[in-house]
Amino acid sequence: MSKDKIIRCITSDGAIMACAADTSDIVYTGAKLHLTTPAATAALGRLLTAAAIMGNQLKQDNASVTLRIKGDESETGAVIAVSDSQGNVRGYVQNPDCPTEYYANGKINVARAVGRTGILNVMRDYGTGDPYIGQVALVSGEIAEDITSYYATSEQIPTVCALGVLLDKADHEVLLAGGLLIQLLPGADDSTIDKLEKNVSELEPMTTMLAKGMSIREICETALKGFEVEVLDEAPVRYACSCSRDKVIDAFITLSDDEIRSLADEKGYAEAVCHFCKKKHRFSKLQLEQIIRQKHGEES
Numbered sequence: 001m002s003k004d005k006i007i008r009c010i011t012s013d014g015a016i017m018a019c020a021a022d023t024s025d026i027v028y029t030g031a032k033l034h035l036t037t038p039a040a041t042a043a044l045g046r047l048l049t050a051a052a053i054m055g056n057q058l059k060q061d062n063a064s065v066t067l068r069i070k071g072d073e074s075e076t077g078a079v080i081a082v083s084d085s086q087g088n089v090r091g092y093v094q095n096p097d098c099p100t101e102y103y104a105n106g107k108i109n110v111a112r113a114v115g116r117t118g119i120l121n122v123m124r125d126y127g128t129g130d131p132y133i134g135q136v137a138l139v140s141g142e143i144a145e146d147i148t149s150y151y152a153t154s155e156q157i158p159t160v161c162a163l164g165v166l167l168d169k170a171d172h173e174v175l176l177a178g179g180l181l182i183q184l185l186p187g188a189d190d191s192t193i194d195k196l197e198k199n200v201s202e203l204e205p206m207t208t209m210l211a212k213g214m215s216i217r218e219i220c221e222t223a224l225k226g227f228e229v230e231v232l233d234e235a236p237v238r239y240a241c242s243c244s245r246d247k248v249i250d251a252f253i254t255l256s257d258d259e260i261r262s263l264a265d266e267k268g269y270a271e272a273v274c275h276f277c278k279k280k281h282r283f284s285k286l287q288l289e290q291i292i293r294q295k296h297g298e299e300s
Contacts, residue, residue: 075095
């Protein structure tokens, strides 16, 4: 059972919003599902965490946010994360077995794996059929800075983003993961900004704070030291895939009859594997013919 949580706080003067998430189980699950190398684990983990936080900010029940990051010289290939409005998230890396390089201090060089130049796409789908799509150039490939740049460029919201994934040095298992997003609201004045900037400059890395046993509420309160903080909500989050056999059938129906029949292999079966959870959906030739009849509105 996942222990991951997400919390949203606001200062009592309405000047600053902060959201923190412990996504250790989510990132552990993602790494196990996709058999990622350390660099791919770090990249996917950071993007999953960002998506969970950004999804949690959506107000509509059926809303979702999709983040896609693709560097020009990427070793991971595209990295994708999708979250619902509760912050439940799923994702995958195009090249999960990408090589891992390290900085001199021993930290994983995520920018090298992701690519220092490229594009971050953000799509918010509110369930109305008209999603909002934003796109910004990568500024570092380290992901947190790129999320910060997205908010500043596409939404004109001054933002601080911190994302972290800590791996065991011996077996590369995910030990801790989490993120923090702080945003200035229209009521912020210069003194508020100065105080927040000082707090942020003194803030320890996200995984360091989690390793010390700090709760996500304590992390928000540390980031907002000197302000009166009110908790808006706190909720559990998890790695959750929305794939289903019916969705696969809906995808098959968009194909021609011959294309549907051609999906069967030499053993007579078609198999669709979910990108996000690796679940396999299997169909016999007879079931494919039933799908074709369904497509034409015929009784199966």
